[in-house]
Amino acid sequence: MILSVWRFSHFFLACISVFFLIGASVSGAILSFSSIEQENRNNQFGDLDSFSVSQLCDSLESKYKETYSIEMKQGLAQVSLLTNDGKAETIYVNPITADQVSPPKKESRLYSLTRIFHRSLLLKKTGRIVVGISSLLLFFIAVTGLALLVRRQGSFVNIFKKISKEDFYTYWHAQLSRFFVLAIVLIALSGVYLSLERFEIVPGEQAPVHSAVQNDLNQFSPIKASDVSLFKNVSLAELESLVFPFSPFPEDGDHFQIKTKDSDVVINQFTGEVISTFNFGFQQKFRVWSYAVHTGKGSISWSVILCMACCSILFFIFSGLQISLKRLKHKKLSTSENSESEFIILVGSENGNTMRFARSIYDLLILNGKSVFLDYLNNYKSQQHEHHLLVITSTYGLGEAPANANKFLKKLHKAKQSAAFDFSVLGFGSRNYPDFCQFAIDVEEALKKHTNATKKTGIGLVNQQSKSDFNSWKQRWCIDNKLSNYSETTENTNTYQQFEVLSITDAALHPKHTFRLSLRGDPKTEFVSGDLLAIRPVEGEQERLYSIGVGSEGEIILYIKKHFFGVCSQQLSELSESDKIQARIVTNKKFHTPEDYRSLILVSNGTGIAPFIGMAFENKSNAVIDLFWGGKSAEDFQLYEPQLSDLKSSGRIKNVYTVFSENKKDYVQRLISESPDKIIEALSNGASIMICGSIKMGQGVLDEIGVICKKNNLEEIDFYKDNGQIKMDCY
Numbered sequence: 001m002i003l004s005v006w007r008f009s010h011f012f013l014a015c016i017s018v019f020f021l022i023g024a025s026v027s028g029a030i031l032s033f034s035s036i037e038q039e040n041r042n043n044q045f046g047d048l049d050s051f052s053v054s055q056l057c058d059s060l061e062s063k064y065k066e067t068y069s070i071e072m073k074q075g076l077a078q079v080s081l082l083t084n085d086g087k088a089e090t091i092y093v094n095p096i097t098a099d100q101v102s103p104p105k106k107e108s109r110l111y112s113l114t115r116i117f118h119r120s121l122l123l124k125k126t127g128r129i130v131v132g133i134s135s136l137l138l139f140f141i142a143v144t145g146l147a148l149l150v151r152r153q154g155s156f157v158n159i160f161k162k163i164s165k166e167d168f169y170t171y172w173h174a175q176l177s178r179f180f181v182l183a184i185v186l187i188a189l190s191g192v193y194l195s196l197e198r199f200e201i202v203p204g205e206q207a208p209v210h211s212a213v214q215n216d217l218n219q220f221s222p223i224k225a226s227d228v229s230l231f232k233n234v235s236l237a238e239l240e241s242l243v244f245p246f247s248p249f250p251e252d253g254d255h256f257q258i259k260t261k262d263s264d265v266v267i268n269q270f271t272g273e274v275i276s277t278f279n280f281g282f283q284q285k286f287r288v289w290s291y292a293v294h295t296g297k298g299s300i301s302w303s304v305i306l307c308m309a310c311c312s313i314l315f316f317i318f319s320g321l322q323i324s325l326k327r328l329k330h331k332k333l334s335t336s337e338n339s340e341s342e343f344i345i346l347v348g349s350e351n352g353n354t355m356r357f358a359r360s361i362y363d364l365l366i367l368n369g370k371s372v373f374l375d376y377l378n379n380y381k382s383q384q385h386e387h388h389l390l391v392i393t394s395t396y397g398l399g400e401a402p403a404n405a406n407k408f409l410k411k412l413h414k415a416k417q418s419a420a421f422d423f424s425v426l427g428f429g430s431r432n433y434p435d436f437c438q439f440a441i442d443v444e445e446a447l448k449k450h451t452n453a454t455k456k457t458g459i460g461l462v463n464q465q466s467k468s469d470f471n472s473w474k475q476r477w478c479i480d481n482k483l484s485n486y487s488e489t490t491e492n493t494n495t496y497q498q499f500e501v502l503s504i505t506d507a508a509l510h511p512k513h514t515f516r517l518s519l520r521g522d523p524k525t526e527f528v529s530g531d532l533l534a535i536r537p538v539e540g541e542q543e544r545l546y547s548i549g550v551g552s553e554g555e556i557i558l559y560i561k562k563h564f565f566g567v568c569s570q571q572l573s574e575l576s577e578s579d580k581i582q583a584r585i586v587t588n589k590k591f592h593t594p595e596d597y598r599s600l601i602l603v604s605n606g607t608g609i610a611p612f613i614g615m616a617f618e619n620k621s622n623a624v625i626d627l628f629w630g631g632k633s634a635e636d637f638q639l640y641e642p643q644l645s646d647l648k649s650s651g652r653i654k655n656v657y658t659v660f661s662e663n664k665k666d667y668v669q670r671l672i673s674e675s676p677d678k679i680i681e682a683l684s685n686g687a688s689i690m691i692c693g694s695i696k697m698g699q700g701v702l703d704e705i706g707v708i709c710k711k712n713n714l715e716e717i718d719f720y721k722d723n724g725q726i727k728m729d730c731y
């Protein structure tokens with residue numbers, strides 16, 4: 001909820017200011033070049049910081065008869081003076097040598113027009129108001145964006161930690177925002193301030209005030225400006241202007257008056273003493289600072305950053321649009337509004353397969369002329385109108401909900417549904433798992449208990465996406481709802497890529513017929529250890545998943561057990577070097593290693609070791625990894641041994657603990673139960689335990705960890721599963 005408020009605000013603010021922001025960013029980027037040119041000009045005669053006002057006065061005294069005033073302009077000194085021929089002139093001089101130079105070049109027309117556009121969008125006063133408001137909106141957009149970034153990274157301190165890879169626009173939107181958010185906040189705030197000043201809401205330039213000062217009438221000989229000691233300590237870079245005393249007579253009360261960035265000082269022309277100092281206050285300094293921050297004045301590097309920040313705003317607008325369009329496309333699963341639909345389909349799906357089937361039912365309802373609303377189970381809202389609720393969900397983990405359905409039962413429990421509705425549930429799962437379609441069963445039970453709900457069609461359970469299971473239930477459901485059953489629309493639209501076999505071992509040489517297959521794909525394809533490779537062995541059949549370990553050369557390493565009647569494992573075992581296969585990467589975020597981990601416990605049996613070998617290869621910072629592995633025999637272990645001993649000797653794995661079941665029915669669970677100290681230390685220090693392999697082993701290991709937690713007054717095991725410290729990928 002909070003996330004959506006931030007997201008909505010970010011999106012809404014960007015929408016209302018988008019055109020002004022585009023205009024301001026493009027013109028801002030152009031103007032930053034003007035600032036860079038200006039800075040280059042300012043220092044064209046050398047570093048003004050290392051020359052004093054006194055040196056300039058000295059040069060002027062030696063070259064001209066009398067000087068009246070100096071004003072620094074674009075790195076030149078504009079001087080009003082009396083030449084040696086007695087002519088009064090205002091000329092530009094080199095501030096170091098006092099030689100006359102040509103006046104500064106007029107600003108190019110492009111820059112002056114761009115500046116007018118940037119300040120008022122060529123709309124005069126209205127434009128200035130709009131620009132001021134847009135700056136304020138930009139500030140709020142940056143703040144809401146920062147809030148979204150903090151939520152995405154988990155906390156403020158994690159902002160500069162690795163950003164998980166998503167699609168191009170989402171990734172770079174987040175990546176660039178953390179580098180430019182501060183610059184954008186500063187641009188926005190200084191822009192607001194300058195607008196307020198333009199409308200005189202905040203005071204403008206401060207005029208110096210000096211108390212009236214009289215000269216001592218007995219002093220008659222003025223000193224030279226170059227002898228005034230204060231001028232020796234003020235650099236030309238600090239100088240704004242210097243006015244010389246006009247009259248040398250004490251009764252006229254004339255003085256030197258020097259203005260720098262920080263102060264305005266009146267100096268006695270006879271003694272060189274400071275008579276009065278007016279220090280500019282915070283407000284004046286803040287306005288000078290705001291101007292410098294907004295325009296890049298005074299710093300080439302800041303001007304470059306401003307230019308990049310302006311370009312980044314343009315990228316944020318474009319990528320934000322792409323992200324929003326994608327989100328809308330994703331969100332707008334249905335054509336009708338929730339509140340008016342006759343049918344509401346809520347889906348739980350981890351990898352999108354169940355959604356394919358749900359869409360086919362959605363299409364069927366549309367073909368029947370019904371209004372339908374399709375969404376994920378987690379987005380469930382209670383309804384105030386009569387409707388039919390159809391829940392279609394898979395089961396994950398060990399009888400648990402898929403990620404986009406894990407809040408549904410709680411929401412249903414709390415919902416205040418006033419109108420009556422009827423419901424049906426269709427579950428997707430696999431009979432290979434002990435809790436076949438358990439989550440769908442739980443959902444049906446919860447709905448049955450709901451006061452206003454009536455069951456329409458009994459629950460359907462689909463094993464391994466079987467079309468016949470699905471079609472027979474759909475037939476029943478269509479009859480119950482008086483719908484015509486149109487033909488199938490459940491085609492697999494996944495796209496597959498080519499992978500080349502780099503090497504393969506002989507399954508026949510392994511006691512459990514397990515083999516190692518290493519593959520190379522398109523170098524642009526991204527994956528990490530723990531992701532899955534999906535292979536569809538037969539057209540129209542279900543995909544098989546294999547855990548990926550990333551090898552030392554970035555190749556995919558799979559360890560596959562060849563099943564006697566197994567379609568896919570048989571096919572793969574018959575591959576030879578250089579053969580090509582079609583497959584796709586399934587990102588398996590929940591089974592990635594934690595970021596910047598310092599220690600990790602990995603528990604596996606059989607081929608479950610595959611992602612762990614890859615994770616150890618990826619452990620470049622030599623974090624402490626303890627690997628537990630259970631198998632049938634020492635011979636069974638030989639397939640993995642060469643890789644593991646390399647990893648151990650390079651320090652990427654600290655300890656490997658093995659157990660073999662062939663003699664004493666000894667399993668990896670025993671190793672865990674005998675290592676309570678390691679488990680307690682890991683769980684209490686926030687380290688992770690990752691489990692991969694057979695479901696039976698996974699359950700056994702969880703039981704042992706549960707016992708350790710209970711005995712040692714740690715949290716319940718579900719706590720560690722929920723906070724991601726215990727990660728499982730069992731099959």
Ligand SMILES: Cc1cc2nc3c(=O)[nH]c(=O)nc-3n(C[C@H](O)[C@H](O)[C@H](O)COP(=O)(O)OP(=O)(O)OC[C@H]3O[C@@H](n4cnc5c(N)ncnc54)[C@H](O)[C@@H]3O)c2cc1C
Nearest residue numbers: 544545546547559560561563564565566567568569607731
């Ligand atoms: C997240 C995940 C990760 C996985 N990672 C790996 C991995 O790293 N390594 C790995 O080896 N596996 C892994 N698997 C399992 C893999 O996806 C396949 O399920 C496995 O390879 C079997 O597929 P298959 O096509 O060979 O067998 P299938 O054709 O799907 O057969 C499944 C089972 O039924 C049996 N069977 C098939 N036909 C008959 C018949 N006519 N009579 C009797 N029995 C029959 C087979 O022997 C087999 O045991 C993973 C699964 C998941 C879900």
Ligand SMILES: Cc1cc2nc3c(=O)[nH]c(=O)nc-3n(C[C@H](O)[C@H](O)[C@H](O)COP(=O)(O)O)c2cc1C
Nearest residue numbers: 349350351353354394395397399429430433436437
């Ligand atoms: C890691 C994993 C765990 C699973 N756990 C279960 C389970 O406990 N019970 C079950 O019936 N099916 C389980 N399944 C099978 C899926 O529910 C089934 O493949 C489903 O069709 C997937 O649909 P989806 O891609 O839409 O989520 C599991 C599948 C995987 C990959």
